[in-house]
Amino acid sequence: MARTAGSHSDITGPRIRAAALQLFAQRGFAAVSMRQIAGEVGVQAGALYNYTPDKQSLLFDLMQRHMEGLLAEVASRVMGDTPTDRLQSFVRFHIGYHIDRPDEVFIAYMELRSLSPENFARIETQRRRYEDVLEAILQDGVVQGAFSVPDTKIATLGLIAMLNGVNTWYRAGGRLSQTEVEGIYWDMARQAVGA
Amino acid sequence: MARTAGSHSDITGPRIRAAALQLFAQRGFAAVSMRQIAGEVGVQAGALYNYTPDKQSLLFDLMQRHMEGLLAEVASRVMGDTPTDRLQSFVRFHIGYHIDRPDEVFIAYMELRSLSPENFARIETQRRRYEDVLEAILQDGVVQGAFSVPDTKIATLGLIAMLNGVNTWYRAGGRLSQTEVEGIYWDMARQAVGA
DNA sequence: CTTCTATCTGAACGACTGTTCATATAAGCT
């Protein structure tokens, strides 16, 4: 669908991000060319540079948006009076949010090495802020005697790694519903921290 | 260190694999050129083709060797009379083996998409065989009433994902020794399966 | 209807890609 010159700015921008997201997730940042992205949008490669200064910024933009959405949502979705309740809401939120965005998650955790040093540092800061949300819950639980966790930092990383594993196998319409998956992982997480 | 023609076959082969391993892990398969690998070895790019038919085979060779070593080792290192003992030996083995080979692990779990379809299928078969070792332990434990696991397949994937997470943060000489890390993860794994 | 401006094309840039191959070299064998 060859695009003619003129007035498609508001449409083309999101379409470029969507195409880049899908291609980066599927083949990897380095393996995807600007021409392939442009082709997916129905535009010549040069047109992309009306929307991004370069390929690196396109990747960073995708990651940045994902992390900001994640942080904004987790803040409003983690709730409960006890650490156990808050942990459960965190686990269920994490799984649900990630299951809905497999491509974003894949890129955010796999293309960190493709970021420039400055961009890497910025994303890493946001990621650590997300981990801190979980660690605060675990620390609360330890202080209140609700959890049995020898090292909250490692438990945080271990739990998140376990939850992220969902994206390696979950496919919508598979054997298990999202709610069932949430329940199974919540059971494992609850037991892992000795709640 | 420019190489002169002649007789370095037995040395150059392993050096090429070592260089490719490190570069693929650091920058990703698609982002590494044959010339960069050759440069690391101190050889011209053309010389690589005395050792591999093409770049794809070089990647597959690295993965294949890793998976074969993993399968051979796990068979001899998982032991114990009870499912709990066997689970513990699996967890400790997995962490120890993976901690010692961060680059291999990184590639094996991240560059699957860079494999040709046939090569992908072969590696995937080996990986499933490794997962089956753990799942067999979990099934044993469920049958004997030692574990509380609603879905052994998912528990397998969840546990392996959790254990693999070690490689995202563990660095030799850090705050925790390998044995301490094994202990912490074993605690979490044991509790996660309700042992 | 004309002018302005955002948007896109299409060609071009130099650099780099994986791979091939004729040629040179050095070690091992006789």
Next chain:
DNA sequence: AGCTTATATGAACAGTCGTTCAGATAGAAG
């Protein structure tokens, strides 16, 4: 000593890469 053969060079191939830019085009503004 010469001869053979494995091993490496270095140039070349056709293709792709990210990025730039002059020029074409179309919708919005006057």
